[in-house]
Amino acid sequence: MTITTSPIRNGIDTAQMYGTLDAVKANPGLAPFEFRVRNQWIAGTHSRSTIHDFWGAGAEDASRETAFEVDASEPPVLLGHNEAPNPAEFLLHALAGCLTLTIVNVAAARKVTLTEVSSTLTGVLDARGALGLDDDYRNGFTQIRVTYKVKGEAPPEKLQEIVDRAQARSVVYDMVTNGVPVELQAEVG
């Protein structure tokens, strides 16, 4: 009898995952990534980002035949027309998407099959900051709360370890909690 272990777990190709780890270990020149977003104002609070090319794994990526287009705007109470989610909601989406895929990757690496990963994120702010009415309030969220539900074929302690490891390794969690230096330049007129 032959026991075959499929390299696909949780939809992740674990053979590719281990191959990537070995390749980056052997050649750190594969590690730098540059992601790019181009944004165009449409009208009012409404803008559109075009997301297509990036540099990574030692080459300009060519896997995306067409660009993604993603809009952002505001609801009427914030002077928009609900053309799309607002930027603060997109930040929560970025955080959710990153934590979720990191949980799934870590579980796949640890040979744990997951059956559910769902989450609710809330961010609270006081608009007196962004409106410039009171400097005692920051512009952004004072706090983000993230609640995950994770189910899978492993004891709760193991699932909690996976969540903890994902929290320690998530790209966007790091950025949102620790901040990133931003260099902003404008060509005006």
Added chain:
Amino acid sequence: MTITTSPIRNGIDTAQMYGTLDAVKANPGLAPFEFRVRNQWIAGTHSRSTIHDFWGAGAEDASRETAFEVDASEPPVLLGHNEAPNPAEFLLHALAGCLTLTIVNVAAARKVTLTEVSSTLTGVLDARGALGLDDDYRNGFTQIRVTYKVKGEAPPEKLQEIVDRAQARSVVYDMVTNGVPVELQAEVG
């Protein structure tokens, strides 16, 4: 001859804008906002966020008849299938969308008509961080570069002032540069 000043500038209803400012000044109870995102894992690196309700301006918002659904995933080199932009790209989109609408709002408040607001954002990271191969590298971007092109019916100095003010008041710029405390809890098993 009657000169009529339209309250709409850059697609922003400036009468509503000033009304909002006055209302929040008079009643700070209108200032708290809570935004919410619910995310569901689909398969592999692919997840979907549902963005609908929020609290703001003293009430639960009811302006969105249907929820927005936004996916996130990864390209093949990062173990996905390009089902959607990746979370780090969504963070750049959130930053772009917020800076752009803040520029447009500030210009409207200052009676400047804009004709173009476009931007390019790049974020660089070294994957040895997120892969857990070398703790000398953080998980997220080491730096984000943002380049704006802003054109409008005002001298360059005035347009630059608008960009500077938007940078100082943007909700997502604040969060990305300064970070936000995140409380993460998981229900496992």
